Amino acid sequence: MQFEVWAPQADRVTLHCDGATVALERDAERDGWWTGEAEARDGSRYGFALDGGPVLPDPRSRRQPDGPDGLSAVVDHGRYAWRASWPGRELPGAVLYELHVGTFTREGTLDAAAARLAHLVELGITHVELMPLCPFPGRHGWGYEGVSLWAVHEPYGGPEALKRFVDRAHELGLGVVLDVVHNHLGPSGNYLPSFGPYFTDTHHTPWGAAVNLDAPGSDEVRAFLVGSALAWLRDYRIDGLRLDAVHALHDTRACHFLEELSAAVDGLAGELGRPLFLIAESDLNDPRIITPRAENGLGVHAQWNDDFHHCVHSALTGESQGYYADFARAPLAALAKTLTGGYFHDGTPSSFRGRAHGRPLDRARVGGHRLLGYSQTHDQVGNRAQGDRLSALLSPGLLACAATLTLTAPFTPMLFMGEEWAAGTPWQFFTDHTDPELAEAVRRGRRREFVEHGWAEEDVPDPQDPATRERSCLDWAEPDREPHARVLDWYRRLIALRREQPDLTDPDLADTKVAFDERGRWLAFRRGDVRVAVNLGKEAAAIPLGTRPAQVLAAWEPVRAPGRDGLLQVPGESCVVLVQP
Structure with missing residues (x-):
């Protein structure tokens, strides 16, 4: 199995895998990379030692069976037999x-x-x-x-x-x-x-020195982060x-x-x-x-x-x-x-x-x-x-x-x-x-x-x-x-x-119209034919919705559709969703 690690400041890198020690060689084509081969299988424990120092887990470790301080373990992603045939699900319309x-x-x-x-x-x-x-x-x-x-x-x-x-x-x-x-x-x-x-x-962050995205060596750091992100999406089907x-x-x-x-x-x-x-x-x-x-x-x-x-x-x-x-x-x-x-x-x-x-x-x-x-x-x-x-x-x-x-x-x-x-x-x-x-x-x-x-x-x-x-x-x-x-x-x-009302998943912000009463503690908004009203006050509120016929779709407390005066009577601390074509 091929092993590799980016360690640009090291003069010597050794792989320690299942009790064997292998001296890695500099990669002739990739600056700072070290590569080598060793016998390994799914679950094999391994780590890298730099310049004769302690054996450390792989920065790209796929598994840490004994926690962050332990040796890494080889993961063969091909061993898992996926059951679901999954076409994916887009973000628009999601909950x-x-x-x-x-x-x-x-x-x-x-x-x-x-x-x-x-x-x-x-x-x-x-x-x-x-x-x-x-x-x-x-x-x-x-x-x-x-x-x-x-x-x-x-x-x-x-x-x-x-x-x-x-x-x-x-x-x-x-x-x-x-x-x-x-x-x-x-x-x-x-x-x-x-x-x-x-x-x-x-740069500095609330956690100390910043992740290196723009200083010397940042090409490999960015590749490390992008590679990690793609691995979740590819290997785990996230x-x-x-x-x-x-x-x-x-x-x-x-x-x-x-x-x-x-x-x-x-x-x-x-x-x-x-x-x-x-x-x-x-x-x-x-x-x-x-x-x-x-x-x-x-x-x-x-x-x-x-x-x-x-x-x-x-x-x-x-x-x-x-x-x-x-x-x-x-x-x-x-x-x-x-x-x-x-x-x-x-x-x-x-x-x-x-x-x-x-x-x-x-x-x-x-x-x-x-x-x-x-x-x-x-x-x-x-x-x-x-x-x-x-x-x-x-x-x-x-x-x-x-x-x-x-x-x-x-x-x-x-x-x-x-x-x-x-x-x-x-x-x-x-x-x-x-x-x-x-x-x-x-x-x-x-x-x-x-x-x-x-x-x-x-x-x-x-x-x-x-x-x-x-x-x-x-x-x-x-x-x-x-x-x-x-x-x-x-x-x-x-x-x-x-799911039932397409207007509720319409992404057009400009189509949202809002009315409110700060003192009365109520707010109502329109999205297409759907009307939403919330009364945050303790007392009932009369919310003007107009005289067009309306149908109550859902209400926390019982309410009637607006009458001839166009007012929706909403009990205190309650809400209602209507459709008003």
Whole structure:
């Protein structure tokens, strides 16, 4: 079997495989690469030693059976017999479901998660978005401190379990999206700096030195990241990738890394004959990220839209701290602007940043389906001091309003696991660092962050305490109980309406018309023939819809279609969807 590794600064590289040692030779055609052959099979353990140093795992390791610090293992992807014949599933018209493998079930494995996928099919989900799966220290964590960007966390089940999960999802008609992290690696088990200039001090991020995308040696680093991304799509038949915090990908080259990656993904889609896509998490409000490359954009197919979340959250909860401040001043006006323009901050002042932020979205060039809309995500729940969901803050009626806004807005909707039944479990920040010093630093840092904002130290959960993860696991007995069952039925009905009413999947932002009353706490919008009204106030609201005949499609509380006066009477903390040709 042929082995290879990029180690441009080494004078000598040896391969250690199943007890044998082989001296690698410099590749005559590729600068900095070392190659050699050794007897190996699926499961063979191996690593590389540089200049007589310790044996390290392969930077392109496909499997880390003993965790990030152990030897790598050979993976023969051809051994898995795929069951599902899968044509792919595009992003336009999708409903996504963000899922964390370690807390979706108490077992915390891919196989256990696969056993629950029928619930998502019944709900009406089209794509499951898995939070990061790359190996990280310990057993439990969010996954954003992963290393070995080509491998699957072993406690989740490793490579074979991911294939079984994807296969089962495809059998059920579900696409699979994987969250990948290219902007940093975890602080423990990261051996890339030993092999080459994978990081650079030219730029800095909240996690330290930036991944090297534009300094000397960056050609190979970019190829490493692109190769990892394509491997998930090709070897595991993943349908799309969510790119974590692309605003932290510092790149001054003429061809931005995201443009290079999107071109590679589109090329692979053509080769495989099935749709593939990229979804960026971006804090920039820069429409160039989701503008096609042919129109001088970066060609990413969609992005998370935090502006929509912030509008909805502020309107529902009244919270105004931190980045909610700009949205909370007039939350329904902010929501109206976002529903019709995509971004709230489109060059407007941001008090949180102390400067103007964003750029207007060209609605004629960029459809609403390129923006993901949501009222909850792992970030927005888990980064709260106690990981409290909206279900801990709001009445069932207001939760129904949140669902209605998310699932009828002109964006691609995404739910966070358990949201659909108003889960009573929190989703807290938890880690399982095996390095005692790192564990203590994370514990202190987490508590310090919230103590500075007025929290008592004892009220901030200890991320290293196993009970923190246990509290965060979904309770699968809840969906059969009230009020959870009623909320779940409401989500199912709204998602069904997206299939039944083509206007609800029309990506034309310019076709969305909004009316609202900030003081009355109601908002209504039109998408083609569909009318949506939400009353966030405690008192009933009379919402003008006009005198044309209307048919109620779904209502949280019983309502009648507008009478001769054209007013729709909506009870307090309730919502309704109508069709009015």
